Amino acid sequence: MISLISAEMLKIRKRRASWIMFGILLAFLAFFLMGIRPIIAADDGRNSVEFQLANLVMRFPAGFGILVRMVSEMGQFILIVFAGLVVGSEYGWGTVRQVMARGASRNRYLAAKLAAILVSIVMGIILAMIVGTGFMLIGDVLVDSFDPKIPAGFAGDLAGDTLRTLGVLVVFAGLAFCIAILTRSVAGGLGLGLGWIFVEIICTGIFPLFGRIWRDISGYFLTNLSSSLMAANQLDVGQFFGDGGGGGDDGGPGGGGGRPVFDVEPLTAGLLLALYLVILLAISVWVFNRRDITAGG
């Protein structure tokens, strides 16, 4: 099993697309954590409200709230693409047949792929945290607000927030994984995976028009459950503005980072996301085991 996972890791590590996607995330982190404050300072001056607000949420260590949120929310899209590529390409290139013909059991193959994706997510989050911290500190130096004081309990809060981010990303990777197996293609995995997110976002906007019950239903979408779970983050940007950092206690869509937060408690949201993941993986395993692997997948 270890050798199967290491084969998967080799494929991921040597694939340029993996690094391009990670690079996109880093580029956004660099812009937000390092670039925005100097730009605002140059445009509006350091005494402006805009700069003060930006400096409040983007400086070290408060900027971890933005860092975690960006990794979580951008990561969802990146993971859809990444997992879709990792699984779907095997069908496109016909390598899935060759791998199966090597004697790997179908379950072990899927487990190795999932494990490799999980390892990649963990490594990606750790790397993003390290590089993001660097961006944050450089940003502080650029605007002369470097003050590396770390509040008590910060490490525990960061660990909790990061674990929630990991949980959310694993579910979205599971979604792309499942769709790529069902459609046996990269295009299907990416198209339907990203389409799923967009449809959820559109429905989240439309459903409240039809009444309270529809709005509540949309709270159980993957994206909204993720927001509900992430609302429990202790380092979230919302803490600076008092709107949604504590879990949507206003009873309606709110939240500090863009997406609405519903009435679903973070713990419930976490459990429901886990259930989503189990269902997605069960479908993947069942379909993959049941199908013949013929030409073209």
Added chain:
Amino acid sequence: MAVETQMEDGKPVLEITGLEKRFGDVTALAGLDLQVFPGEVYGLLGPNGAGKSTLIGSILGLVRPNVGSIEVFGMDARQHRSKILRRTGAIIESPAFYPYLGGRDNLKVVARMIGDVPKGRIDEMLELVGLSGRGNDKVKTYSTGMKQRLGLASVLLGDPDLVILDEPTSGLDPAGALEFRKLIRAVATEQGNTVFVSSHLLMEVEQMCDRVGIVKLGKTVAEGRLEDLLQKGSAVSFRVDDAERALALMREKGLQAGSDDGDGMVWAEINEEDAGSLNTALVGAGLEVSLIEERRSDLESFFLEVTGDGEEARND
């Protein structure tokens, strides 16, 4: 040839009995039987759509047959799939690789999947297939022939007892195909592997294989050593001065007979030993016989004979 002494003496490496597979309404395999013995190069010959790739998929556990049994190394293929595949190397249709990886890295991926591949084996295999100079180049820059050779290297990486190749020279130019056939033949004779090759190219099978199975509409219609199969269709030809009279005489005697176009050659399906008495009869009937020779059927004639026109189109 050393391999001949092993062939058919031992238990079959691969034994397929009554294999059936349907894809919806389409029957791909309809009770196929065959046996492959240790050390031989076995050619599975059939027109496109005869069920060759489905059969190979079934052997490798990629396709689940509806009925029938597959035994490899004396083990049931469904129950002992992993054990069997650890001793088997296969290319299904065209070899598939990760295009963004180099040849060497692709073999590394395969080696990690197989496990227990000795250090240096990758370089050894690249050398064997003549790719040691291009091992670090990305596979997407390889020609079809290079990909086929890399495919063979990946198959041999785990030193398999059974090598399965599906249409191995498909897409190769004539020189590349010839080189590849030699390589496959060398795999059997020098490395002692049993090789199972599917092909729709008669000449290819004739050049490479010790034994042949011919499939049509998912069924084996002939199987055996190449020379035995060709012998089955053997006849004796006579050059005579009046082909029509000679044919009439042969048919009067109840023989299967025919004539080749133009040059007065007629043939009858008889053993060599009976050629003398038929010659006497022809001469006795006043015909002048100027040449008598064995008329061995070639694989093409035999193939067409057992498969009909051989081109029933079905999806494989």
